[in-house]
Amino acid sequence: MRSKESGVSRLKSEARNILAPVFRLLTPLLLSPFFLSAQTYTPPRTPDGQPDLQGVWTNATITPLERPAEFAGKAFMTKEEAAAYERRVLANNDADRRDGGAEADVGRAYNNAWYDRGTKTVPTLRTSLIIDPPDGHIPPLTPQRQKQMDEIRRAAIGHSTDGPENRALTERCILWPTAGPPMLPSFYNNNYQIVQAPGYVMILVEMVHDARIIPLDNRPHLPASVHEWMGDSRGHWEGNTLVVETTNFSDKTRFRGADEHMRLVERFTRIGPDTINYEFTVDDPSAFTKPWTAQIPMTRTEGPIFEYACHEGNYAMADMLAGARAQEKAEAAQAPKAGN
């Protein structure tokens, strides 16, 4: 019969065994400057007393939104893994690829010199920007929404160049899918300027130069019948965290399969002189089987924000449609004449 003491030590040792992986996962997070500063930092105040988020910030990072297969089951990279990942991603981004033939070559028209995607993983060394669900992936679409999206795709086949309205919002200089909200890193222009005034926070997005003006006075959202490209944002402070709730989205943006019923909650917490911790939670029960949350650091960067002025130089829209018309004409000329 085992003594009481050995039973206790066995329990302790089992607890250690069970908890070891948890500590292994948590240690990089707990030791990261990102987390330590979050515990201790008190941000300065604006003249009207808001925690100060003002400045020009970038959310460029090479950490992907969803966890890559190579890190399956692993929430954090080790430092060595992060260094190797950075080397690999940068080498891949810089590669002068000539494979895939002319079609691929046309699409691959320019290289990393034109991009500004960042060169680092996030400081937490998380393997994905998504922190919930814990697997680092966007939850699956509901069967109904999946069906709807498939129908949308099918209906669009053969119509992509009918007219400018058929082209993407980016090509029409309306909205970039990562400009948000929610704001996600893209391959360039990942810059945001935050300006605070009494009762308001304004976020200027460099990509397609959208400005989001967020009132802080608890006014109600717009009537449900009103839909806006960037939705209707309302903010309030919870301690040092700016919480912004956005509703009244447009069904033309369809963020990751969500629709106009998406409810987005963003949380901005300045955790150091040069870092804002940005978190957002997407909730749209008609689209996703459960809500999901991502965490992205925004780092202070040099300004200014440059104007995007998209329409002025958008020759490409006319070129794409003219190209489609020329192709149709050529195909019609080649087709056998009716009655022959």
Place this chain on the structure above:
Amino acid sequence: MRIPLVTALAAILTAAAAPIWAHHAFAAEFDAKKPVKLTGKVTKVEWINPHAWIHIAVKNADGSDQEWMIEAGTPNTLFRRGFTKDSLAIGTDIVVDGYQAKDGSFRANGRDITLPDGRKLFLGNNNAGEGAPEQK
């Protein structure tokens, strides 16, 4: 409820394709079956979003000039790297390897742009670290 099908699709497709295609799908604009190699002098550079355009004068066989427009990337990134309107001076001889517009107009995307001294200018070659060519 009726969904504006095609518009929604366009947004979805772009989100999915973004890492490869930048602001728009080059494949919709340029013809993979029409590769071009152009030699000409820079006459104008439009540093405008969503894409910069480099204008060059290409000599025809009869000695006359044909203007071509070469599509490049977003200027904001280049500004941030210190690349200014003086970085690619008017009158510079460049060689462009690219693909002509599908509608047959004198526009192309620049797969490679090569300077007189053989340096490749920011397209299609691994020279991201080199920065802008020196000002003259």
